[in-house]
Amino acid sequence: MQVSDADLERSDRELVELAQNSPQAFKVLVDRYWRRLYAFVKRLYFMEHEEVEDVIQEAFLKIYRNLQAFDDTFSFSTWAYQITRNCAIDSLRKKRVRPQTVALTEEEWEQIRVIATEEHDQPFDLVLVKKAIQELPLLYREPFTLFYLEQKTYEEMVDILKKPKGTIASLVSRAKVMVRARITQSSL
Amino acid sequence: MNDDFSQRLLDRIEHDHITPIPRWLIRVRQGASWLLLGLCLLCAAFLGSLILLATFHIDLEFLRASSFGPMLRLLLASVPFVWVALLLLFCLLEIFLLRRQAHAYRYPTGLIVGMVVLGICFGGLGLYATRLPERIQTSFPRHLPPRVRPWFERERPTPRPEDGVLFGRIREIKADHLLVNDPPGHLWRVIVNPEQLKQGDFIRPGQTVIIQGRIQAREVFEAHSIRPYQGRPGVPSPRMK
Numbered sequence: 001m002q003v004s005d006a007d008l009e010r011s012d013r014e015l016v017e018l019a020q021n022s023p024q025a026f027k028v029l030v031d032r033y034w035r036r037l038y039a040f041v042k043r044l045y046f047m048e049h050e051e052v053e054d055v056i057q058e059a060f061l062k063i064y065r066n067l068q069a070f071d072d073t074f075s076f077s078t079w080a081y082q083i084t085r086n087c088a089i090d091s092l093r094k095k096r097v098r099p100q101t102v103a104l105t106e107e108e109w110e111q112i113r114v115i116a117t118e119e120h121d122q123p124f125d126l127v128l129v130k131k132a133i134q135e136l137p138l139l140y141r142e143p144f145t146l147f148y149l150e151q152k153t154y155e156e157m158v159d160i161l162k163k164p165k166g167t168i169a170s171l172v173s174r175a176k177v178m179v180r181a182r183i184t185q186s187s188l
Numbered sequence: 189m190n191d192d193f194s195q196r197l198l199d200r201i202e203h204d205h206i207t208p209i210p211r212w213l214i215r216v217r218q219g220a221s222w223l224l225l226g227l228c229l230l231c232a233a234f235l236g237s238l239i240l241l242a243t244f245h246i247d248l249e250f251l252r253a254s255s256f257g258p259m260l261r262l263l264l265a266s267v268p269f270v271w272v273a274l275l276l277l278f279c280l281l282e283i284f285l286l287r288r289q290a291h292a293y294r295y296p297t298g299l300i301v302g303m304v305v306l307g308i309c310f311g312g313l314g315l316y317a318t319r320l321p322e323r324i325q326t327s328f329p330r331h332l333p334p335r336v337r338p339w340f341e342r343e344r345p346t347p348r349p350e351d352g353v354l355f356g357r358i359r360e361i362k363a364d365h366l367l368v369n370d371p372p373g374h375l376w377r378v379i380v381n382p383e384q385l386k387q388g389d390f391i392r393p394g395q396t397v398i399i400q401g402r403i404q405a406r407e408v409f410e411a412h413s414i415r416p417y418q419g420r421p422g423v424p425s426p427r428m429k
Contacts (some may be wrong), residue, residue: 020208023201030194053193060197067208073291162293 012076020067030060033077036150037084044145045088045138055091059084074159081152081160085142111149132182140175147172225285232278232304233311235271237321240312242267249417250347250355253398258351265345279304346371347398354378354399354409355417361391368397368409378409390416 008028010018018025034056041052062083070079110126136144142161146152152160157168200206246266251259282304286292292300315321329340347353354376356368366378378399385391396417401410 023198026201027194027198030197034193056193057197057200061201061206064201064206065209066214068211069209069214158294162287164294164296166296 013072016067016070016076019064023064026064026067029063029076033080034060036077037080040081040145040150041084041088043149044142045092047088047091051091051095055088056084058091059087062087075156078156078159081146081150081156082162085160128183128186129179131186132179135182136175136178140171140178143168143171144175144179221285221289225282225289228278228282228285229304229307229311232275232282232308234315234321235275235278236308236312237315238271238325239267239275240316241321241325242271246345249398250345250353253353253400254347254351258347258353261351262345262347268340270339275308279308349376349403349409352400352402354401354411355397356399357396358391358393360393361385366391366411368399374407376407376409378411378414379404380411380414384411384414387414388416 010025010028012029012032015025015029019029037056037059038052041047041055045055047055059080063080066083070076074082133141133144143157146157146160147154154165154168157163158165161168163171243263243266246262250262254262283297283300286300286304287297329337332340346355349370354368354370356370356376358366359369359375360367364379364381366380368376368378370376378401390397391414397414398417399409399411399414401412404410
């Protein structure tokens with residue numbers, strides 16, 4: 001069965017329904033999301049290219065196996081992020097490696113610099129911003145990245161990170177304070 | 189990673205014959221998870237009712253005479269340690285299972301813990317009312333090997349003189365002191381003043397009393413107040429030599 005143009009236009013929910021009987025429909029979902037999930041894993045867990053590919057593949061296989069368990073009170077995107085995050089954390093645990101470098105594209109760094117400048121009302125040195133984010137513990141980096149780079153809402157973050165809304169709000173706020181403090185400290 | 193990622197994934201799905209898990213199996217798994225949660229709640233409620241039973245076994249007169257710390261000590265001596273440990277274990281398991289269930293992570297941990305505690309309290313009270321824990325508590329330890337039996341049996345704790353409460357039976361009355369036998373069989377010299385001796389006709393040999401005061405020396409107790417021990421109706425008095 002080949003992917004038709006009509007399949008490309010379908011909503012995620014419809015594709016999930018179709019994919020239960022047709023791997024081709026699943027391919028449309030994969031095409032729609034893998035780049036986003038790739039960037040998410042790379043920027044959040046600082047993995048090498050091969051590792052990220054393994055994590056994404058594992059996540060999509062898990063999604064495929066559990067298609068019938070898809071809860072349509074979630075959006076597919078949130079569910080995919082949730083599973084990808086679990087796979088990435090499992091992979092980090094298995095290898096017991098601590099990521100060392102922040103893997104963001106130039107545009108993403110620019111985006112961060114703009115946010116930091118807006119937050120602090122003064123221009124920032126990109127190197128300082130990079131260092132400040134790099135030094136954030138994973139606990140804070142996850143909500144910080146999801147909020148500022150993935151542009152996720154708190155409601156989506158609740159389901160992705162599996163934490164109550166209040167906890168996430170306070171983690172984002174603390175992460176912001178930590179980044180700001182580190183930037184100020186470094187610029188002195 | 190290049191653009192043929194989805195095709196490679198699809199090839200792997202087809203090559204490894206990977207198929208979605210059937211809906212019935214997912215339903216069974218979800219059902220089993222809820223069943224486990226229900227069983228945990230039932231077990232925790234049952235343990236709660238056993239603890240309640242042990243707590244109600246403490247003599248109210250002893251509790252009334254004790255301050256908070258000694259009261260807690262009485263409680264801990266009365267409640268079998270194994271029940272408490274198992275209750276905590278089931279509580280933790282229940283919280284863990286609840287958080288794993290769909291959407292439960294959306295609620296604050298405090299709320300989940302509160303709901304679990306409330307569920308255990310209501311379930312425990314309900315089971316206590318059926319008198320089932322009473323029957324279990326009487327027969328269960330008998331079926332255990334003697335070595336582990338004490339872990340599950342309740343004691344009838346008495347207050348300790350170190351905690352400021354001496355419980356015992358009057359043996360002799362002297363001009364300035366009483367000789368009192370405590371449950372372990374020690375003979376205490378209880379220093380009293382003449383007013384205390386005159387306060388009621390219950391101060392006579394053979395009477396069981398609760399004396400509040402403090403230890404002065406080894407087996408010497410200074411009485412601040414003395415009152416007769418009435419004993420709770422239906423509850424046998426602790427054995428005394």
